Structure formats: C-alpha cells, structure tokens
Amino acid sequence: MKIFTAEQIYAADRFTIEKQQITSDVLMERAATQIYEWMNSRLQGAQVKIHLFCGIGNNGGDGVALARQLHENGYSIEVYVVNYSDKRSKDFLLNLDRLKERKLWPEFLDSGCDFPELGRKDIIVDAVFGIGLNRNPDAWVLKLINYLNTSSAFILSIDIPSGLFMERVPENRDDIIRANHVLSFQAPKLSFFLPQTGIYINQWELLDIGLDDEYLFKTETVYELIGKPEVLPMYMPRLKFSHKGNYGHSFIIGGSYGKIGAVQLAAKACLEIGSGLLTTYVPECGYIPMQTSLPEAMVIVDDEDEKITTINFDLKPTVVGIGMGMGTHKITIKAFSEFLKTNTAPLVIDADGLNILSGTPELLNRLPNQTVLTPHPKELERLLGKWRDDFDKLDRAKAFSKKYDCILIIKGAHTIVIYNGKGYVNSTGNPGMATAGSGDVLAGMITGLIAQGYNSLDASVFGVYLHGLSGDLSVSESGYEAVTASKLIDNIGKAFLELFRRPEQEQHIEEKN
Ligand SMILES: NC(=O)C1=CN([C@@H]2O[C@H](COP(=O)(O)OP(=O)(O)OC[C@H]3O[C@@H](n4cnc5c(N)ncnc54)[C@H](OP(=O)(O)O)[C@@H]3O)[C@@H](O)[C@H]2O)[C@H](O)CC1
Numbered sequence: 320m321k322i323f324t325a326e327q328i329y330a331a332d333r334f335t336i337e338k339q340q341i342t343s344d345v346l347m348e349r350a351a352t353q354i355y356e357w358m359n360s361r362l363q364g365a366q367v368k369i370h371l372f373c374g375i376g377n378n379g380g381d382g383v384a385l386a387r388q389l390h391e392n393g394y395s396i397e398v399y400v401v402n403y404s405d406k407r408s409k410d411f412l413l414n415l416d417r418l419k420e421r422k423l424w425p426e427f428l429d430s431g432c433d434f435p436e437l438g439r440k441d442i443i444v445d446a447v448f449g450i451g452l453n454r455n456p457d458a459w460v461l462k463l464i465n466y467l468n469t470s471s472a473f474i475l476s477i478d479i480p481s482g483l484f485m486e487r488v489p490e491n492r493d494d495i496i497r498a499n500h501v502l503s504f505q506a507p508k509l510s511f512f513l514p515q516t517g518i519y520i521n522q523w524e525l526l527d528i529g530l531d532d533e534y535l536f537k538t539e540t541v542y543e544l545i546g547k548p549e550v551l552p553m554y555m556p557r558l559k560f561s562h563k564g565n566y567g568h569s570f571i572i573g574g575s576y577g578k579i580g581a582v583q584l585a586a587k588a589c590l591e592i593g594s595g596l597l598t599t600y601v602p603e604c605g606y607i608p609m610q611t612s613l614p615e616a617m618v619i620v621d622d623e624d625e626k627i628t629t630i631n632f633d634l635k636p637t638v639v640g641i642g643m644g645m646g647t648h649k650i651t652i653k654a655f656s657e658f659l660k661t662n663t664a665p666l667v668i669d670a671d672g673l674n675i676l677s678g679t680p681e682l683l684n685r686l687p688n689q690t691v692l693t694p695h696p697k698e699l700e701r702l703l704g705k706w707r708d709d710f711d712k713l714d715r716a717k718a719f720s721k722k723y724d725c726i727l728i729i730k731g732a733h734t735i736v737i738y739n740g741k742g743y744v745n746s747t748g749n750p751g752m753a754t755a756g757s758g759d760v761l762a763g764m765i766t767g768l769i770a771q772g773y774n775s776l777d778a779s780v781f782g783v784y785l786h787g788l789s790g791d792l793s794v795s796e797s798g799y800e801a802v803t804a805s806k807l808i809d810n811i812g813k814a815f816l817e818l819f820r821r822p823e824q825e826q827h828i829e830e831k832n
C-alpha cells in the first residue's frame with residue numbers, strides 16, 4: 320500500500336474533485352460520514368459525552384461536519400473551535416454555518432481561556448490539526464494539547480494526531496496528541512511507522528473517502544507499506560520436478576567461542592525457509608555443536624579453535640550469509656577482507672560483519688551489487704553516522720544504499736528495507752521479537768530466500784515480512800515475553816501457510832455456493 324506525502328494527498332483531492340465533478344465539501348462530508356459510521360458502529364447510541372476539538376482548517380472542518388452528524392443521530396456532543404488563526408478554510412466555514420443553522424453554538428477557545436472539563440469516560444475527537452501542520456503551534460495550543468493528553472478520556476484523532484508533522488520530528492515530545500486511535504483517510508502516513516513519531520499512535524485504521532483510483536494507482540511513492548497483497552506476488556512456488564539443487568546452496572560464515580548459537584540460529588532459519596543445501600563455516604569449537612544440533616547442515620571449520628582466521632572453502636555457494644557471532648578480532652577482519660576480494664556470490668551481512676565494515680569502510684567498495692545489510696540501530700549508526708532524526712536517518716540510508724548499491728534493512732518495530740531510493744515499510748512483527756538471536760534468524764531467512772532464486776530485494780522485503788509474521792504467530796502461541804528466536808524459526812512454516820489462508824468469512828461464502 321502506497322504511503323503518500325501531504326502534497327500527493329492534496330493533488331489526489333484536486334484530481335478527484337475534477338474527475339468526479341464534485342465540490343471539495345463533498346469529500347469533507349464523505350470523511351465525516353466515514354468517521355461517524357465508524358463511531359456509531361462501536362457506540363451504538365451510547366450516551367457518552369463526545370467533545371470535539373476542531374481547528375479552523377479542513378481537519379477542523381471534518382470535526383465540525385462530524386459533530387453535525389453525531390448530533391443528528393442523537394449523540395451528546397460539545398464542539399470547541401480551537402481558534403489558532405484567522406485563516407479559516409472555506410469548507411470549515413461552510414460546516415460551521417451548517418452547525419449554527421441547527422442552533423448548535425460551539426465554544427471558541429483562544430489564548431487565555433479556560434479549557435473545558437473532561438470526564439474520565441468521555442470521548443475526545445481530535446480535529447485540531449491535520450496534514451496541513453507546517454510550523455510549531457502557539458504556546459496556548461500546546462497547552463491545550465497537553466491538557467487533552469493528561470485527561471483520562473479516550474482520544475480519537477482525525478487523520479493524524481494533532482501536532483504531528485507529516486515529514487519531520489517534533490521539537491518537544493509533549494507537543495503532540497497521544498491518540499488512542501487514529502482514523503486516517505485513504506492512505507497511511509509515514510510518521511505512523513517511525514520510532515520517534517509512531518509513539519503518538521496507539522492504533523490506526525484507514526477510512527476510504529473515495530479518492531480517485533487512477534490517481535492512487537499511477538502516482539509513484541517513495542515509501543510503501545508491505546502487507547500480504549504486496550508479498551504474495553513475490554512467492555515462488557516449488558516445482559513438482561525439482562530437486563534440492565534447484566533451491567540453492569547457502570553458505571553461512573560466522574561464530575566465535577561462546578557465540579556459535581548465532582550461526583545455529585541463522586543456519587536453522589535458512590533451512591527452514593527452504594534453502595536446498597546449507598554449509599556453515601565456523602571456528603573449530605563450533606564443529607560438534609553444529610553437527611549435533613543441525614544434522615541437515617554440512618560444516619567446514621577454521622584451523623583455529625575460537626575464532627575465524629581464514630575463510631578457505633571448496634564449494635560454489637549460491638549465496639553467502641556472513642557475520643553472525645563472528646567477532647571483530649584483527650585476524651577475523653583480515654579473513655573477511657580477503658574473502659571479499661574473491662567472493663562473487665550474493666551476500667547477506669549481519670552483526671559483526673557490519674561492525675567490521677563500519678570500522679574498515681574501504682571494504683564497502685568490495686561488496687557485490689545488491690548486498691543485503693541487516694543492521695540493528697547501533698550498527699546502523701556506526702555505518703551512517705549520527706542522524707538528526709528519523710527522517711534524516713531515512714535520507715542518509717537512501718544515500719548510503721545508492722553509494723554502495725546495497726540493500727539496507729533498518730530493523731525496528733516497522734523494519735524498513737531501503738533500496739534504489741525507495742523504502743519498503745514492514746507491517747508484521749511485534750515487541751516480543753525484541754529478543755536475543757532474532758536478528759540472526761532474519762539474516763538466515765533472507766540468505767535462504769536468495770538461495771532459492773529470489774532476487775536480493777524481494778528476498779529482503781519478503782524475508783522481513785515472514786520474520787514478522789513468524790513473530791506474530793509465536794505471540795499467539797506463547798505471549799510476548801516467551802517469544803524466543805527458536806520459536807520464530809519454528810513458526811516459519813506456519814507463516815508460509817498463513818500467507819495463503821483466506822479469511823474465514825470468504826471461505827464460508829464459497830462453501831455455501
Ligand atoms: N484527501 C484527504 O485526505 C482529505 C482530507 N481532509 C482533511 O483535511 C485535512 C487537511 O486540511 P488543511 O486545511 O490542509 O490543513 P489543517 O487542517 O491541518 O491545517 C489548517 C491550516 O493551519 C495552518 N497552520 C499550519 N500549522 C499551523 C500552526 N502551527 N499554527 C497555526 N496555523 C497553522 C495552515 O495554513 P497556513 O496558510 O497558515 O500555513 C494550514 O493550512 C486533512 O488532515 C483531513 O483531515 C478533507 O476534509 C477531505 C480530503
């Protein structure tokens with residue numbers, strides 16, 4: 320699903336208005352009706368007090384139109400106009416008049432006024448600012464935002480929490496509405512998915528206001544939210560007349576004394592996701608652990624017992640995954656550097672492989688095209704340098720990926736795969752996955768997908784999605800705290816099955832037919 324910028328959303332509005340031969344207030348009315356229906360289906364006429372805080376732009380206009388619909392259907396409402404500017408929008412004014420025609424008089428809030436009393440069980444509709452916010456709100460508006468945040472009432476934000484910018488991080492953490500739920504129009508907003516801005520949103524949902532399909536389809540976006548519809552077409556079914564040689568030979572290099580487990584996890588995940596063959600390269604101390612825990616894998620050992628000192632092997636891997644638990648000893652750096660001189664296979668680099676790269680950046684020039692790098696935040700910072708904020712981080716990541724023609728996977732609550740100036744924002748996964756070895760599993764999964772013939776970008780996007788889905792399945796079995804990297808591996812198979820599971824309702828209709 321595309322993630323549009325504010326400019327693109329405004330352009331979509333104009334295109335829709337022109338093509339559907341409607342006025343702009345029809346779009347506003349559609350927006351308000353969608354929110355009304357969402358609220359009504361949950362409240363079912365309950366006599367709870369609904370406080371609507373409306374700005375003076377179109378976000379405020381949505382709020383005022385919603386107030387009218389709620390009132391007409393018997394809900395108990397209070398409307399407040401947050402009078403932060405004289406530049407009231409045309410459709411806001413139109414809807415304000417419609418409210419007054421019904422003898423509904425909003426309370427106007429200005430600097431210096433007292434804020435209304437809010438009950439614990441009340442509902443706040445936040446329609447102060449939408450996607451048009453372009454500067455810091457005045458101090459008294461920030462005070463209001465703070466006041467709303469400290470109330471215990473449920474906050475429903477329209478389109479985006481007020482105070483949250485579309486493309487930059489707020490200066491002060493307290494200047495943004497902390498929404499219990501956001502009802503956003505047509506498309507998700509990038510700020511919902513970044514660590515510094517996503518924290519203001521507990522849950523979000525999209526409402527379709529009928530923006531023109533042609534515009535939405537044709538307009539290219541930099542960011543895309545990756546869900547099932549995006550990954551299903553990537554799936555490569557297995558062929559009936561195939562053998563293990565068709566699914567590639569993965570080669571996983573890593574481990575050091577006390578960290579052989581990282582290779583075990585990556586190797587298991589690589590096999591579980593479908594790699595045809597797998598060889599691991601570990602220090603000698605890893606031989607017995609690898610052979611006993613993973614009988615499917617072949618093992619080559621280094622001459623040294625505790626660390627990798629040379630990477631000598633006599634096989635032609637389809638793909639190499641390197642770095643998990645490898646350490647950054649001088650001699651290991653030398654071995655890695657020598658390996659890069661001759662390697663031509665596609666690469667997935669994780670953990671200490673990344674630390675070596677950031678300490679010896681000249682090695683970056685030796686990476687084959689489309690090498691996949693899977694850094695966690697600290698490793699990413701070592702590669703990119705300190706970023707100003709999450710948006711700057713994305714810009715730096717795009718520039719880095721372009722410079723070295725590599726695929727950069729920014730791991731987080733919403734992992735983002737960066738390549739060729741684009742960002743693929745993952746939608747699966749959960750905080751249970753913040754656990755030891757989770758990254759080793761991801762690196763192994765991506766390696767295993769490349770082995771089977773997925774191109775490195777698809778393998779990254781699909782691998783990240785399946786990894787998150789395995790995490791979601793693990794949580795449904797054991798709760799957040801008990802998710803471990805091994806459980807993620809156990810659920811890779813179920814994640815594949817889940818991809819093809821149709822919603823129960825759909826199955827039921829088909830059975831009846
Ligand atoms: N397609 C859709 O998604 C539709 C969405 N709708 C709703 O419209 C808003 C966007 O409305 P807009 O009027 O463009 O913007 P806002 O309501 O967010 O802001 C209004 C104006 O406020 C000014 N502004 C910005 N920042 C500040 C500030 N810190 N202090 C004071 N004033 C500020 C700015 O105007 P300026 O000229 O003064 O810069 C804004 O324009 C969207 O979020 C949806 O809720 C439509 O209803 C239907 C289509």
Ligand SMILES: [K+]
Pocket residue numbers: 378445446447448449476477478479480481
């Ligand atoms: K809002």
